[in-house]
């Protein structure tokens with residue numbers, strides 16, 4: 001379960017401004033972020049390709065406060081798609097709808113998501129809409145459903161931590177929308193989310209079985225070795241070949257596990273974040289595993 005203090009600090013503007021500008025902060029961020037430029041991100045994608053792992057690019061940013069910033073975020077997603085395609089990679093990006101103005105104007109978000117998805121379609125690519133905090137779940141699902149209904153290559157993410165997810169999964173399965181299943185990186189009230197790790201993991205396992213049986217090319221996005229083993233067991237039991245689903249992991253986390261799955265012939269995609277606005281993403285990674293904080297501090301003191 002995400003650590004509450006670190007999640008609270010992930011929203012702190014002063015700490016963010018300080019961290020994103022400080023050379024030390026930028027150095028620490030490299031643990032989970034491929035770099036600040038698109039070129040840095042493409043180098044990480046190239047390195048993954050060498051290991052047989054595909055990628056999705058995320059130009060970091062969220063909760064923009066002006067329409068101009070939303071337009072800029074969409075332009076940068078298109079730039080990523082084009083650069084991936086030009087480099088001979090699959091044109092696959094992950095975006096956040098608060099980056100396209102979800103706090104500002106629904107019509108703007110719809111237009112921007114559609115324009116990015118149209119460019120992805122032209123390049124034979126795909127747009128994954130990340131799932132943010134529960135205040136955005138309904139609107140995110142509606143926008144993805146509408147964009148998919150227009151025949152565009154979009155999918156989204158469901159969080160096993162939320163009590164509502166089994167219902168959402170059925171809705172997306174019925175529409176044929178590709179789902180990435182995650183545990184959930186945001187702190188949620190117990191009225192909406194399971195309170196214990198055992199419940200979140202139990203929900204994840206149940207949803208995985210459902211997606212393997214009925215989903216459209218689901219992405220099992222976790223670093224949890226027990227869940228990965230259970231997924232492989234379920235896939236073998238259902239006689240599913242590797243082409244029917246993929247594992248996904250975050251840049252910088254459990255490369256050993258990625259390599260071991262590839263050696264066994266399973267598909268693996270890595271989520272490659274890049275850009276100057278790395279602070280909230282970085283803090284969520286620390287919150288998932290506070291031991292990371294100790295590890296970073298120990299390295300700094302050396």
Ligand SMILES: Cc1cc2nc3c(=O)[nH]c(=O)nc-3n(C[C@H](O)[C@H](O)[C@H](O)COP(=O)(O)OP(=O)(O)OC[C@H]3O[C@@H](n4cnc5c(N)ncnc54)[C@H](O)[C@@H]3O)c2cc1C
Pocket residue numbers: 001129130131132157159182183184185186221222223224225248249250253254270271284285286288289292
């Ligand atoms: C490809 C991908 C996309 C994602 N997209 C979203 C999204 O759109 N919305 C959302 O809410 N969440 C997203 N997440 C984050 C997710 O919700 C979890 O917070 C995160 O994956 C940690 O959970 P876990 O499944 O790895 O299991 P956990 O039980 O948290 O961890 C299992 C094991 O994985 C390793 N591990 C996990 N996290 C870390 C870390 N930060 N540093 C080092 N080791 C770690 C540790 O060995 C740990 O014991 C995404 C995750 C992935 C992999």
